[in-house]
Amino acid sequence: MTRLFGNTNTTNKPWGTLKENGVGKFNDINENALKGIKDLGATHVWYTGVIEHAVITDYRKNGIRLDDADVVKGRAGSPYAIKDYYDVNPDMSVNVDQRLEEFEALIKRTHDQDLKVIIDFVPNHVAREYYSDKKPKGVKDLGEGDNLKKGFAPNNNFYYLPNESFVVPQDYKPLGGDKFPLADGKFKEVPAKVSGNGAVTPTPSVNDWFETVRLNYGVNHLSENGEKVFNIDGDVPSTWKKTLAILSYWAEKGVDGFRCDMAEMVPVEYWGWMIPQIKKINPNIRFIAEVYNPKEYKNYIFNGKFDYLYDKVGVYDTLRAVMENREGSSLAHLTKVWKDMDGFNNHMLRFLENHDEQRIASKEFSNDPILGVPGMAVSAALGSGPVMVYFGQEVGEPGAGKSGFSGNDGRTTIFDYWGVPEHQKWVNNHLYDGGQLSSEQRTLRKKYKDILKSVQQSDAFRKGNLIDLQQFNITNAHYNSDKIYSFIRYYGDESILVLANFSNKKDQLELIIPQIVTDKLNLSSEIKGKDLLSGQTINISIDKANESGIPLSIEPYQALYLAL
Known part of the structure; x- marks a missing residue:
């Protein structure tokens, strides 16, 4: 999580502001940091939350629109509520007016250490107040030119509820009860748009993805059968063209891969149309799909052209059940899991932690980071696909504490300004030498390193x-x-x-x-x-x-x- 990675502030005040709790910068990920990542055995770095998303911090003096707190989750905002696909999060820049240049410099530093760069692509939804102030000349915004009188039209970028007004969830307290000019429950959106998770209502609940709106790829999700209204051999829908331009923009900046959020919510035909075109820019670029439906795995690999898919419901869930010592859990189940992936096992990306999952060392998981050793040894070696380590996992970060919007649930927050205590011991005031780690943490990190180096070199x-x-x-x-x-x-x-x-x-x-x-x-x-x-x-x-x-x-x- 890029805005947390280099943050050395240890205040960790719940609902704290950027000034109070600090934030990691692109520049914090210096040569030493990248050497440390490379030394662990990595080949790629997934910089999570880079693209500009809705935030509470006020950057109007830099020409950036102020976001309405009623539709922002947490002080720092959700990295998956993108508000400008051609820009990066100003929180992570030292000089806000040079934020894109600072990220481009990070791409170069990463490449200089023989590491490749992955960023997020969030195709299914964007922030409710999407607006690009950095789009290239001639590019039209998402939503620009939409017919607001139609709930669904093939070339609309969003789904609408004509003649209805959006209503902020009544029980949503965006800043933990703090007073704030734009936290008044009066966010205006007419006509209301369908929320990111597909909630077709002007009054979504606090449990809906109400801070985002769903993108339209030519599938009529307002109809009972979800009719597809597109022809991949003809004039494809507007959203296809606009997102192709977005991905081309980042590929041409030297990004080496995209982790595609909730890829199953977007039609597989789109991926099969788009991915080959981006690979014309760079044949070695990689696409990773966040997917959770095993019945669709082959479809998204062979028709959608994805390089790798999340292996969450197979290997992760099986190993976690054993690591938690759940009743009825057994490693004997793992044989069936990988056999079910026969023919595409090497397309599966494996992990034990990521920003969505609970930390191994958390009380909600195993309460002991040492279980990550056998878990990672199996995950890394079971196939020839990639394996992923989340920052802090290798030193036993437990994800403890209620940070604000993110509760005390064993996860490291993605919504709040926060420091990550055990990881900060490795950061060691940006020396990235592990100078503050305990002997047990050093041993754990070495075990991860030995595993990752072994699978990389064999x-x-x-x-x-x-x-x-x-x-x-x-x-x-x-x-x-x-x-x-x-x-x-x-x-x-x-x-x-x-x-x-x-x-x-x-x-x-x-x-x-x-x-x-x-x-x-x-x-x-x-x-x-x-x-x-x-x-x-x-x-x-x-x-x-x-x-x-x-x-x-x-x-x-x-x-x-x-x-x-």
């Missing part, structure tokens, strides 16, 4: 095939299939055995690897296994692997990457 992980060993050990009395997970990744002559322990106890196990597997991998009778994470060497008898099982020892909440 062809077996980057390109290889997968053999699941769980299925051969389900009935093994000396193997806890609920808390232990094992598989092999192989490519050419390289084979790596992955073993992860999600238990709080040291496990002495006997791992069966059937002869059909050892023959396929051409493993001789006596071999050595070297753990890429610790450097430890283990003697392995293949004869025992086929029969009674290899005797192995693994510490609580740890993992092995044994190169065979």
